[in-house]
Amino acid sequence: xxxxxxxxxxxxxxxxxxxxxxxxxxxxxxxxxxxxxxxxxxxxxxxxxxxxxxxxxxxxxxxxxxxxxxxxxxxxxxxxxxxxxxxxxxxxxxxxxxxxxxxxxxxxxxxxxxxxxxxxxxxxxxxxxxxxxxxxxxxxxxxxxxxxxxxxxxxxxxxxxxxxxxxxxxxxxxxxxxxxxxxxxxxxxxxxxxxxxxxxxxxxxxxxxxxxxxxxxxxxxxxx
Numbered sequence: 001x002x003x004x005x006x007x008x009x010x011x012x013x014x015x016x017x018x019x020x021x022x023x024x025x026x027x028x029x030x031x032x033x034x035x036x037x038x039x040x041x042x043x044x045x046x047x048x049x050x051x052x053x054x055x056x057x058x059x060x061x062x063x064x065x066x067x068x069x070x071x072x073x074x075x076x077x078x079x080x081x082x083x084x085x086x087x088x089x090x091x092x093x094x095x096x097x098x099x100x101x102x103x104x105x106x107x108x109x110x111x112x113x114x115x116x117x118x119x120x121x122x123x124x125x126x127x128x129x130x131x132x133x134x135x136x137x138x139x140x141x142x143x144x145x146x147x148x149x150x151x152x153x154x155x156x157x158x159x160x161x162x163x164x165x166x167x168x169x170x171x172x173x174x175x176x177x178x179x180x181x182x183x184x185x186x187x188x189x190x191x192x193x194x195x196x197x198x199x200x201x202x203x204x205x206x207x208x209x210x211x212x213x214x215x216x217x218x219x220x221x222x223x224x
Contacts, residue, residue, distance in 0.1 A: 006030040006071050008053055008111060009078030011037040014128065014176055017196040018075060019045055025200070027073070032062060034078075053078045053107030059114045071118040073203060075126040076108035084145045097145035104149035109156045121168030124206050126199070127157040131175045131216065136223035154214060154224070161212030170211040174202050177217040190217075 005022045009015040010031035019031045020043055029045035036049050048065055052058040053076075080103050082096045108127045112119075119125070131137050133150025154173055161171035176195045198217035205219075214222045 003072040005073040054102035100149040105152035
């Protein structure tokens with residue numbers, strides 16, 4: 001029987017590539033997204049649209065559609081980015097910071113909590129974060145909102161790892177690398193397909209012994 005994987009933020013970039021590679025590995029893939037895309041449609045996976053990861057009403061709709069279905073791998077990939085410098089903390093910047101916190105930090109926590117009824121012993125939760133959320137690794141400053149949102153989701157993921165371990169559910173905190181996607185303006189060091197290969201390898205290795213660890217896509221353990 002095929003395992004079932006749900007990926008949020010699945011209509012483009014890393015999320016789209018994760019769905020494609022999971023399907024190639026014979027997972028039954030559920031692609032959750034705000035808006036569909038022709039590329040996602042072309043994969044032939046199950047698509048659930050209008051999923052806003054920071055909105056409880058939207059999440060309730062997702063939960064209803066998944067009632068009674070086990071999820072083996074839940075990959076919280078949805079996220080947004082906006083660079084905010086120290087000297088540009090105006091009303092627009094503050095609003096942007098709040099939105100990044102809602103999507104990047106609260107989103108994975110809300111989705112995981114809402115889908116606990118679909119997760120069981122042996123399930124795995126992956127949270128796609130960024131090494132920019134590492135305090136020890138910050139040697140360039142800037143990007144206040146994004147860094148804070150990712151540091152917050154790292155904290156949430158660590159708590160989830162502790163709270164879900166007694167249920168037999170492991171949680172991986174995963175940096176995808178600097179990936180050339182629309183979100184990075186096509187800047188980066190690797191492409192989405194290469195990132196997805198590494199992320200899925202980290203999910204393969206994820207277990208109750210290493211749950212709650214913060215990993216680079218290449219397998220390196222990252223500092224907090």
